[in-house]
Amino acid sequence: QGGQMMERIKGVRKKLSQELGFLVQPVHIRDNLELSPNAYRILLMGVPVGEAEVRPELELAINPGRVFGTLQGIATKDPAFGLDAVWIEPSQRENAQAMGYTVVDASTVVATHLSQLIQDHAHELLGHEEVQQLLDILAKSAPKLVEDLIPGKLSLAAVLKLLQNLLEERVPIRDIRTIAESLAEHAPRSQDPGALTAATRTALGRSIVQHINGIGLEVQVITLDPSLEQILQTSIQAVSEGGAGIEPGLAERMHRSLAETVQRQEAAGQSAILLVTPPIRPWLAKLVRHSIPGLHVLAYNEIPD
Secondary structure, rough: HHHHHHHHHHHHEEEEEHHHOOOOOOOOOOOOOOOOOEEEEEOOEEEEEEEEEEOOOHHHHEEEOOOOOOOEEEEOOOOOOOEEEEEEEHHHHHHHHHHOEEEHHHHHHHHHHHHHHHHOOOHHOHHHHHHHHHHHHHHHHOOHHHHHHHHHHHHOOHHHHHHHHHHHHOOOOHHHHHHHHHHHHEEEEOOOOOHHHHHHHHHOOOHHHHHHOOOHHHHEEEEEOOOHHHHHHHHHHHHHOOOOOOOOOHHHHHHHHHHHHHHHHOOOOEEEEEEEOOOHHHHHHHHOOOOOEEEEEEEEOOOOO
């Protein structure tokens, strides 16, 4: 299945380059005799970031959360999302789909895992060269904007950091013109990466919400009790001034409650969006980024009118 695998990987790279907004570097495949015959390992900058085993002669039936019935096969986990799954004979495909399972072949399993890891580590794949290419393209249509921004208001390294911040929170950087205009407007007042990221996210609010929610006119959101928001805001302010942080027990209870709420939202087929006040959004987003990956943390001013 080598040829099929290469085509899938090329497709993943092309699709993600379009979605993320920059050219993703080529993916190289090589044999590794240290691995078992059905195993694969994905490396980023030479460091392993994911690995799993596939069974090329079988197909993977993935339980998306709501299935009706059980399948005979080899129980496992989907490597991309950690969902319960079963390796089944190809002849069981239609029966599995009728029960509600998502059924894919081995090459799709690897390609999906690769796609997920590229999205998770997109901010590490973006470097000075990629940013310069984006600015060179923008300069063809808005030369004055790029000329005023770099190096007049920000360095290339500062723009790189801002774009990495956006990608780390799964915000595509396709709209480089809006990003550059926001930076040109706010950089004279602050060079702080956090402040610039917040301002740029507000400017990108419409695309951020659409990326999560599609074109629907209504957005289902989760909110915090106002008294809890006040406690968090006071605690975060205290930390910035060298004081004590948030009480660990409170943070743990809040985290557990959010995880349960997200699970219910996803089971109902809805995106999980936590809407909070701007001062606490960065802290909360960082808190849940890896432990509750399905939760999107937005500030009130990021929701478009």
